[in-house]
Amino acid sequence: GKMLYNDQIMERESVMDIEDRAYQFGDGVYEVIGVYDGTPLMMDEHMERLERSARELRLDLPAPVKDIKANLEKLVEANELEEGIIYMQISRGIASREHAFPEPGTQAVTVAYTREETRQSDLEDNGGTAVLAEDIRWLRCDIKTLNLLPNVMAKQKAVENDAVEAILHRGNTVTEASASNVFIVKDGELYTHPADNYILNGITRRKIIQLSGELGIKVNEQTYTVDDLLNADEVFISATKQDIVPILKVDDQTIGDGRAGKITHKILQAFRSLYQKETHH
Ligand code: PLP
Numbered sequence: 001g002k003m004l005y006n007d008q009i010m011e012r013e014s015v016m017d018i019e020d021r022a023y024q025f026g027d028g029v030y031e032v033i034g035v036y037d038g039t040p041l042m043m044d045e046h047m048e049r050l051e052r053s054a055r056e057l058r059l060d061l062p063a064p065v066k067d068i069k070a071n072l073e074k075l076v077e078a079n080e081l082e083e084g085i086i087y088m089q090i091s092r093g094i095a096s097r098e099h100a101f102p103e104p105g106t107q108a109v110t111v112a113y114t115r116e117e118t119r120q121s122d123l124e125d126n127g128g129t130a131v132l133a134e135d136i137r138w139l140r141c142d143i144k145t146l147n148l149l150p151n152v153m154a155k156q157k158a159v160e161n162d163a164v165e166a167i168l169h170r171g172n173t174v175t176e177a178s179a180s181n182v183f184i185v186k187d188g189e190l191y192t193h194p195a196d197n198y199i200l201n202g203i204t205r206r207k208i209i210q211l212s213g214e215l216g217i218k219v220n221e222q223t224y225t226v227d228d229l230l231n232a233d234e235v236f237i238s239a240t241k242q243d244i245v246p247i248l249k250v251d252d253q254t255i256g257d258g259r260a261g262k263i264t265h266k267i268l269q270a271f272r273s274l275y276q277k278e279t280h281h
Helices: 021-025 043-056 065-078 121-126 149-160 203-215 226-230 262-279
Strands: 002-005 008-011 028-036 084-091 109-116 128-134 165-170 173-177 181-186 189-192 219-221 234-239 243-250
Touching (some): 021 084, 028 262, 065 084, 065 109, 173 226, 181 203, 181 226, 203 219, 203 234
Parallel strands (some): 128 165
Antiparallel strands (some): 002 008, 028 084
C-alpha cells in the first residue's frame, strides 16, 4: 500500500530517521480513524482532538488541519481502502538528540498509512472478557501521545489471559482500558469516567454519550469503583473501529448474567445505524 509522508503520497517504505523524536522520546501525537465503506468516520472530531493533543504538548502542527485531513482522504483513495483504519502520527521532528525541544523551525514529521480491517461483528454482538490492571500511566492521559508503554504492558496481560482488554484502575477508581473507554450499566443508567486528565476522551465515547441521550438513556460522567464495575448489570468498552464490545467477565467475576446486555445492544445498534447513515451516500 501507499503511505503519507509529510504531504506526499508515496510507496510504503522505511523513511524514518533514527533521530526522529518519535523514536527516541515518543515525542509526538497520533490518531486512529475508522474507515467504513470507503469513508473516514468522524474525521473532524479526530482532527480537533489531534489539534488539542498537539497544543497541549506545544507541538506546532506542520499544516492546517484541513490540509492534513485532505491528505488523509487522498491516502484512503490511493489505497482504495473500504474497511479499516487510518493510522497517523506527527512527531516533533528530526534533530540531534536532546530532551528539550529542538530549534524553533524544526519541521514536525507526519506519517500515515492505512490498514484493512474487517469488522468483528461477532465480538460486538457476543462480547468477550477483560482483566484488571493497575493504571500506572502519567497524569496527562487526555493527550493522545505516542508514549504507550503502560498500555502495551496492560494489553499484553489481557492477551496472555485470552481477554479482549485490560481495564485500568487507579487505586479503587476505574479509569478506562488499555486502548478503549469503559462504560458500566447500573439500574438502567450508564456510568463512565469523566473526561479529565485521567482518561483519553474517546471519539467513540463522545458519540455513545450523544446517542444515549437521544435514546433516553441517562449517562453519568462520574467516577466509579472496581467494586461498582464487578457488580454492574452490564459492562462494555468503546474504541474506534472496534466500536462497542460487551464485557462478560472481569478477572473471575461474571458481569450480570454473563451475556451481552440489552442496553449495550441498543447503543451498539444506534452506533451501527449512525455509520451506515454517514457512509452510504
Ligand atoms: N482510551 C485509550 C487509552 C485509547 O488508546 C483509545 C483509542 O483507541 C480510546 C480510549 C478510545 O478512543 P477512540 O474512541 O477515539 O478511538
